[in-house]
Amino acid sequence: MEASDRVLLIAVDDSEDSQKAFMWAVDNLYREGDQIHLVHVVPRLAFAAQYGVPPVDFVPAAENSSYESAVQRAEQFIIDRFVRALPVTIKSPVVHIIKSEVDTESVGHVLCKKADELDAIGIVMASHNKGRMAEFFLGSVTQYCTHHSKRPIIIVPTPK
Amino acid sequence: MSEGAAKSHRNILLTVDESPSSDKVFEYTVTNLYRQGDVVHILHVIAPSRRLVVTPDMGLEGVIEDDEETKRKVEEHAQEFIRERFEKRLETLRIPYQVDIVRGCVDNDSIGALVCRRAEGIDAVAVVMAKHSRGTIKEFFIGSVTNYACHHCKQPVLVLHCD
Numbered sequence: 001m002e003a004s005d006r007v008l009l010i011a012v013d014d015s016e017d018s019q020k021a022f023m024w025a026v027d028n029l030y031r032e033g034d035q036i037h038l039v040h041v042v043p044r045l046a047f048a049a050q051y052g053v054p055p056v057d058f059v060p061a062a063e064n065s066s067y068e069s070a071v072q073r074a075e076q077f078i079i080d081r082f083v084r085a086l087p088v089t090i091k092s093p094v095v096h097i098i099k100s101e102v103d104t105e106s107v108g109h110v111l112c113k114k115a116d117e118l119d120a121i122g123i124v125m126a127s128h129n130k131g132r133m134a135e136f137f138l139g140s141v142t143q144y145c146t147h148h149s150k151r152p153i154i155i156v157p158t159p160k
Numbered sequence: 161m162s163e164g165a166a167k168s169h170r171n172i173l174l175t176v177d178e179s180p181s182s183d184k185v186f187e188y189t190v191t192n193l194y195r196q197g198d199v200v201h202i203l204h205v206i207a208p209s210r211r212l213v214v215t216p217d218m219g220l221e222g223v224i225e226d227d228e229e230t231k232r233k234v235e236e237h238a239q240e241f242i243r244e245r246f247e248k249r250l251e252t253l254r255i256p257y258q259v260d261i262v263r264g265c266v267d268n269d270s271i272g273a274l275v276c277r278r279a280e281g282i283d284a285v286a287v288v289m290a291k292h293s294r295g296t297i298k299e300f301f302i303g304s305v306t307n308y309a310c311h312h313c314k315q316p317v318l319v320l321h322c323d
Contacts, residue, residue: 006192024316028170028193028285028286028316029192029193121192122192122318127310137310137311137312138310138311142310146291146310146319147291149321150321151321152188152318152319152320152321153318153319154286154316154317154318154319155310155316155317155318155319156316157313157314157315157316157317159314
């Protein structure tokens with residue numbers, strides 16, 4: 001039987017819901033030979049919020065170190081929540097930690113672009129990116145991707 | 161899959177209609193999601209009647225009931241296209257399946273709820289649907305069903321973009 005060689009893109013963040021989406025993909029979509037890509041997007045505004053620097057285009061002093069910390073934190077949660085949870089039989093995932101360059105470029109847009117670039121058979125994500133809130137049926141990233149993605153989106157629900 | 165690997169027993173729910181996008185829903189399922197042993201559930205919702213009364217903003221105000229003869233013809237037509245486009249292929253592929261043709265409710269929120277209930281009832285591993293672009297009145301309603309399912313379904317929803 002010929003091995004599969006599809007690309008599975010899983011959008012990840014530091015949440016249990018995201019972990020659930022990942023496990024769904026591993027249990028239900030993955031086939032031997034597939035390559036899993038974990039994608040985490042760090043939007044530029046995240047630095048501003050966390051480090052108290054204004055969200056301008058270029059702050060030479062703050063820029064590098066704050067970005068480095070954000071990447072390190074992302075690497076750590078990706079290892080803890082996702083890479084460690086992967087069965088040993090499955091090929092190591094390719095990890096993408098992407099800084100979205102432009103303020104207005106949404107996380108969803110970056111995910112859709114990456115999926116096209118990788119020729120993914122689908123983008124797997126949790127229904128909510130910041131935990132379930134009463135007034136939102138879907139998280140903003142999932143909402144964006146469902147409307148704009150040309151590729152299949154798999155929405156793994158966040159239980160109430 | 162190696163010899164002696166445990167057989168899959170999942171239920172996959174597909175929502176289909178007469179549009180070409182349902183072929184994409186079907187193809188994606190059998191190519192990318194299906195595992196030996198899974199059961200494919202085809203769900204088709206028939207419009208509540210052939211004559212729909214719509215409000216100026218394209219909301220559904222009500223229906224004018226079809227007579228028995230028309231109802232029967234519509235159901236037969238549904239059975240036929242499902243047989244031709246899906247059942248035959250499922251049989252060729254030796255995929256166990258089940259077909260549900262349901263007469264729809266007045267508003268598409270209820271159709272969406274119907275889909276979600278069915279998904280929960282069979283504990284579907286995923287509900288595979290197409291995201292229609294707006295076109296005819298019928299497509300408008302069906303598109304909203306996908307939207308409802310994305311928001312409310314307790315099972316994973318797989319949305320295919322089919323323009």
